[in-house]
Amino acid sequence: MKVQTIFRMSSPYRDDFRIKAYTFGNGKKTLCLVGTMRGDEIQQQYVASRLVALLRSAEEAGMLTDKMSISIIPSVNPSSINIEKRFWALDGTDINRMFPGYDQGETTQRIAAGVFEFIKDYQFGIQLASYYLPGNFLPHVHMFRTGFEDIDNACLFGLPYVTVATPKPFDTVLLNYNWQIWDTQAFSLYAGTTDVIDHEMANITLKSISRFMLQKGIISRPLNVDDCSDIGQEDDAMPTVIDMADMIDLQAPHAGLLITKVSVGQSIRKGDTLAQIMHPYEGRETCRIVAPEDGIVFFARNKSITFQNTLLFRLIKCS
């Protein structure tokens, strides 16, 4: 294991801002994983740190394939996590919206450029991503339709779902998009939660990374992830590829207190109650969120208040 600081910047009064990379094996740049970019990605920090530990053991056990190297960048943004701000605190910019970066530009453009310079030549790229709405996901692999996306390889993670989406203009500055444009096969991995650690979801995510590395011949045996429940663990089970646009979005018809009755991964039948929205003063139900058809809960909001129209659930149709 080699640890290096790939980007360093002074701060007016805080400690230096440092981005570290942990590299395992030697040779061709084969796989790179980027952990946290936003200050609320605690689950992603947990997954990245455990992957470092697993790869360290794997390297010591001689499980890494010769002439291949793997790098893990546990965090691109320790500065924001430390002060519990989601974005770069001085100017509110999002490092994940600054790629491919510009080394003569503004602070977060320079950070993105420094990171991208290090990660751009890898064959495979994995980002532990989070979503802009608070909520939990079924662990899945996500990719943009850029013309370079590689869905067959995305299926090798063995997670039950691979999602694809057509990029919007605002998505063209994301890491995943730019990695793909620069010839890295890039995958965004959603590890279930964001601001809290979910051990089981983390294990599912780590097992999927292990499976991918094994399938690609980067490691010779599976990484030693703890026992965990077997969502999509059969290596021969074919994942379902879904376009995000084909999912069913359920929004809040009214604002209020949100009492959620289901969790992600749960199968639901048409007519099932997914949530109640309660009047915040009078304690009565203002409306009920009901499944419009049979499906599986893919995303569920995890905040207990809602605006009107806020996205509460995203469902995969069962048909």
Place this chain on the structure above:
Amino acid sequence: MIQNVTALEMPIDEEFRIVKNHITHGKGKRICIVTGTHGDELEGQYVCYLIAKMVSENKHKLSGTVDIYPALNPLGIDTMQRGVPAFDLDMNRIFPGNNRGSMIEKVAHDIYTDLSGADMVIDIHASNIFLREMPQVRISETTAPTLVPYARMLGIDFIWVHQAATVLESTLAHSLNSTGTPCLVAEMAVGGRISHSMCQKLTDGIQNLMFHMGIWSEAPEEGKVGDSILCDKGDAVAFLNAQVSGIFTTEIHNGVMVREGQLIGQIISPLTGKVLSDVLSPCNGLLFTIRAYPVVYEGSLLGRIYKDESIQES
């Protein structure tokens, strides 16, 4: 007449509302004055006030419609936040929105739909709390042929035609311009403050534009609307970025000519009493942006200079 552009419930006994003042008289074109997309930019508040006062007190001079939208991000303005509170989103990165999308996407959609079809939209921004800007109109090069003549009618100090960027396709202005509704983006001064004289000047410019569009019967007084400096060459703007982190100080004001090698400011260390970096102008030209907020990191923007030898200092 005050109208709702959109209205949605908030969790606890509060309605989220975006309002406009719809003033109409006779037949004619429609101009929309919008501002407050970024909650920390306040110059547009005073411009909206001046336009609303002018039009409502002199309705007989109006032939057409003036719609005034002073707060596209009302939660942000009321709570001193640039983005949309509770969503942590830049309001100007989600247009044209989505009617069936989440709350904020629906809001963007309702704003976009309400503005669509207008004969002119003026979207007033006020930089941010970090940078002080000379009054300017920013135009993407793809829309320059249509929009530069209108921008000139505003008589604003500076017109910056910049290269198109895919990421900016999610702005209100791009969404409108690309679907046939002309929209000019004005940037001026600095966030969190109001400069009366700059606001009055932009208001005179808007009156002039309304006069030329046939919406207002009276031109501004002679001499109130000046000429603009047009910057339409892609590589003609030099960016000054901080080389080190520290505290930036300057005595210089923007809107002046600077010479190559001239000291623009310094990044200092209050701890040691040392100068960490002398910030020098890389060229001769017009300093149209200068940093206002002293705390800087490596890379923080300190100024922008339009490289042009021919400009005479006024």
